[in-house]
Amino acid sequence: MGKHWADFQYEIYLHGMTGAVPRLPTDLTRLEELTEQRLGPGPVGYVAGGAGDGSTARANRAALARHRIVPRVLRDVHERDLSVEVLGRALPAPLALAPVGVLSLMHPDAEGAAARAAAAQGVPFVLSSASSTPMEQVAEAMGDAERWFQLYWPKDPEVARSFLGRAKAAGFTALVVTLDTPMLAWRPRDLDQAYLPFLHGVGTANYFTDPAFRAGLAKPVHEDPNAAVMHFVGMFSDPAKTWPDLAFLREHWDGPIVLKGILHPDDARAAADAGMDGVVVSNHGGRQVAGSVGAADALPGIARAVGDRLAVLFDSGVRTGDDIFKALALGARAVLIGRPYAYGLGLDGQAGVEHVIRCLLAELDLTLALSGHRGPGSVGPADLVTEPG
Numbered sequence: 001m002g003k004h005w006a007d008f009q010y011e012i013y014l015h016g017m018t019g020a021v022p023r024l025p026t027d028l029t030r031l032e033e034l035t036e037q038r039l040g041p042g043p044v045g046y047v048a049g050g051a052g053d054g055s056t057a058r059a060n061r062a063a064l065a066r067h068r069i070v071p072r073v074l075r076d077v078h079e080r081d082l083s084v085e086v087l088g089r090a091l092p093a094p095l096a097l098a099p100v101g102v103l104s105l106m107h108p109d110a111e112g113a114a115a116r117a118a119a120a121q122g123v124p125f126v127l128s129s130a131s132s133t134p135m136e137q138v139a140e141a142m143g144d145a146e147r148w149f150q151l152y153w154p155k156d157p158e159v160a161r162s163f164l165g166r167a168k169a170a171g172f173t174a175l176v177v178t179l180d181t182p183m184l185a186w187r188p189r190d191l192d193q194a195y196l197p198f199l200h201g202v203g204t205a206n207y208f209t210d211p212a213f214r215a216g217l218a219k220p221v222h223e224d225p226n227a228a229v230m231h232f233v234g235m236f237s238d239p240a241k242t243w244p245d246l247a248f249l250r251e252h253w254d255g256p257i258v259l260k261g262i263l264h265p266d267d268a269r270a271a272a273d274a275g276m277d278g279v280v281v282s283n284h285g286g287r288q289v290a291g292s293v294g295a296a297d298a299l300p301g302i303a304r305a306v307g308d309r310l311a312v313l314f315d316s317g318v319r320t321g322d323d324i325f326k327a328l329a330l331g332a333r334a335v336l337i338g339r340p341y342a343y344g345l346g347l348d349g350q351a352g353v354e355h356v357i358r359c360l361l362a363e364l365d366l367t368l369a370l371s372g373h374r375g376p377g378s379v380g381p382a383d384l385v386t387e388p389g
């Protein structure tokens with residue numbers, strides 16, 4: 001028997017008997033506006049922004065909206081279990097927190113608070129390479145809870161090796177390698193403010209604490225922070241990498257490896273051929289290629305191509321429980337969320353992130369039940385009709 005995620009609904013109504021209402025909206029699509037009101041447009045601008053005119057972020061929502069669920073009745077949905085197996089591990093629900101860098105823009109407790117929220121709810125936390133908190137500190141905050149490390153593959157192989165060794169030692173079980181960001185895209189909102197967080201040192205904690213990174217500096221970080229930032233900028237990524245380079249990661253990481261930012265079935269097949277364990281079908285929440293395919297439109301083809309060989313995960317645009325249901329029906333084993341939990345963090349710290357997780361999973365549990373399913377396993381393409389795009 002899995003956890004009864006839908007009980008959150010009654011918890012809210014029961015609290016209501018004493019006059020209490022939830023501290024944050026239960027419609028998570030409202031969080032962005034609320035965060036902007038509370039924190040101001042600066043930090044929220046970086047988090048909310050997308051590539052180009054924002055068309056990809058809109059396409060993500062539109063792609064999910066075109067699919068409509070066709071509920072079934074009289075199927076005994078009394079006992080339900082949302083758990084799934086991903087990368088050989090049992091997860092209590094098909095959800096993980098996506099790697100989001102620079103979370104200190106949202107809240108001083110940043111990754112620590114988000115990681116504790118994930119641990120409290122049993123949902124995996126994917127820590128960004130560009131976190132504001134060193135990975136060892138985040139690991140300590142999580143106890144033995146499930147955590148994965150996201151790699152921005154540094155140009156210097158010594159730094160890459162060092163990151164992998166540190167992540168392993170700190171108990172991160174899976175490696176998520178992000179391939180859609182060998183450079184930052186054209187992001188007008190950030191350009192117009194002329195603001196990039198890491199030029200101010202935000203999101204550099206893993207680098208500035210790294211012995212291999214520091215070995216490349218002429219002076220200690222605190223003596224010449226600008227030089228350290230410039231070293232980070234040069235190190236951050238390597239647009240020259242190609243498929244054969246993945247052998248390096250296989251050699252230095254003995255756990256599961258997931259490639260994030262896959263949108264073409266042939267790239268998914270190449271991932272499987274290279275001995276990878278999973279892919280995240282993602283367009284980075286619309287932050288990289290403007291005018292790109294909505295992530296949900298790329299999902300079915302990739303699931304058909306490699307669903308029997310790889311764990312197919314999905315992100316970009318998930319805001320509601322029914323979005324998760326649709327992603328499962330289109331072939332995802334689990335989904336990740338980015339901005340919604342970043343806003344929850346900005347509005348109410350750890351409690352805000354837990355609120356976001358609980359709302360999404362309560363809504364998913366109810367959507368499954370009300371559509372005739374006892375769990376993710378029975379959901380498939382037959383549960384959807386698709387309106388023409």
Ligand SMILES: Cc1cc2nc3c(=O)[nH]c(=O)nc-3n(C[C@H](O)[C@H](O)[C@H](O)COP(=O)(O)O)c2cc1C
Nearest residue numbers: 047098099100101128178284285316317337338339
């Ligand atoms: C502020 C911000 C920072 C991000 N930083 C990273 C990162 O460091 N590494 C990474 O792989 N993806 C990063 N992403 C992308 C997320 O992992 C994820 O793909 C995306 O947010 C999913 O879309 P959603 O925000 O619509 O849920 C970031 C996204 C945002 C909004």
Ligand SMILES: O=C(O)C(=O)c1ccccc1
Nearest residue numbers: 101102130181198203287
């Ligand atoms: O902003 C992003 O989307 C992102 O991936 C990133 C990259 C470097 C530092 C912080 C975030």
